[in-house]
Structure formats: structure tokens, C-alpha cells
Amino acid sequence: MLPVAQPGDDDAPRNDLSIDQGPQGALAADPPLHPTEDFLAELADHSARLESATPKEILAWAVERFAPRFSMATAFGPEGMTIIHMLSEVAPETPIFNLETGYQFKETLELRERVKDRYGIEVEFKYPVTTVEEYEAANNGPVYKTDPNRCCFARKLTVLHQAAKGLHAWASAIRRDQSPDRAKAPIVGWDKKFQLVKVSPLANWTKADVWKLILDNDIPYNPLHDQGYPSVGCWPCTRAVQLGEDERAGRWSGFQKTECGLHN
Secondary structure, eight states, X not given: OOOOOOTTOTTOOTTOOOOOOSOOGGGGSSSOOOOOHHHHHHHHHHHHHGGGSOHHHHHHHHHHHHTTSEEEEOOOOHHHHHHHHHHHHHOTTSOEEEEOOSOBOHHHHHHHHHHHHHHSOOOEEEOOSSOHHHHHHHTTSOGGGTOHHHXXXXXXXXXXXXXXXXXXXXXXXOOTTSOGGGTTOOSEEEETTTTEEEEOTTTTOOHHHXXXXXXXXXXXXXXXXXGTOSSOOBGGGBOOOOTTSOXXXXXXXXXXXXXXXXXX
């Protein structure tokens, strides 16, 4: 987990926010959920049982178990688009949000409008407290060039912690075969970083499974995927991948970083 800047620290990032030290996620919900030994055992049992379930069945279980305090954060990747498609059939009222860092590709922002047109689902933007211009002015230029961890912390993680407050659970679009960091992700588990239940309905799926569903159902997707971008994040920290590279190799290229901090 990234370090939290404390007031008075000489090296604290300027204009970056620390994570609120109060109750997080499901601990701040009404009623709260606590990761007791019995509850974690219950989640493990559900996770084991759902290993053989379809993603849609997993989502239906999550909605039944946790709605209306069940949500989804999406970056509009192919995996996220398949989950949005499934939720439109299972529980279209499920709140879905996107972290609008101010650095997203225009193709990503346009995809939000295509989701609204296709499914009638309006994905909510969650914004940092500062605009890109304010953030860069306070930090003498783009932070992503020298310290992408700090940039992700300020413009994604602090926003996501706030968005997660009061939820009991959320859907994750990760697949186990995407990277070593994700290889052991359970179907259902306790998200220690955000203090709520994480449901990963696509954990057992492959990239081929995802794209088959997209193509068979004409699900909208980001046109950048057709231009060599299997994983799309913020434009300054995303490049096309080369033949034979890991599908997340285009994220934060040149840095010892493979995740923004949401899933690791």
C-alpha cells in the first residue's frame, strides 16, 4: 500500500490527500459489515461454491446478498464492459462509477456515453478534489512523469476510498490470468485495502472468453483495443503493447509498477 502523507511531514506530497483514518468501506456502512472470523469463513465458503458458477450467476448472488450496498467501479475495459452487460440483465439498477482522473483518453469518456445509449445506465464520474491544472500547478508540473505512484494515490486511490465508504461489496473485473499479481484472486473475498467484500465474477475467465461475449453480443468497447492497447488507463501512463508482451505491459512502462493500487 502506498504511504499516507501526514500533516507536518517535510516530504509529504503537495496537494495530495491522505486517506481518511476513520472507518472505511463496509465498516462505515449502515449497518456495518465487519471481517469477523465467522464472516470471513462464510465468504470463503461462498467463494469455493461459486468457483463453478458463471459470471452472471456470481453477480446475481452478489446482488441478492449485498444490494443495495453493492456497486462497481469501472475503467470501461473489456472485462468491465462484459460485467456492465451482465448487470444490465441481472440488476440494471446497480450503481456503477468511474474514477475520472482528468487524464483519461477521450475514447474512454466517449464509451461512457455509449453505455448510456445502449443500456440506459449512467456511469457516475467520481472526481479528485483538484482539477488536473490545479494539481499540476501545485506540484510544479505533471507528477506522473516522475512519481506515478503519487499520481495514482492522489487522483485514484483517495477518490476510491471515499466512493467505497458505505458500501458492503463491489464487483471487480480482474481475471486471474492477467498478471501474477492477480493469479490468486478469489471469487469472493475481503478487500483489506478498502474494507469491503470484493466479488470477482471473471476470475476464472480468459481473455478469449471476454472477447467472445463482447463479439457475440455486440457489446460496446474502447476502440483503442483495436490499436494495440489491451489495457487502457490514463493516457500519460498507457502505451500499446508489443508482440509477446504481457497484456498489462503497456501500463506505466519504464517504471517498476504494474498496478495503480486498486488491486494490490
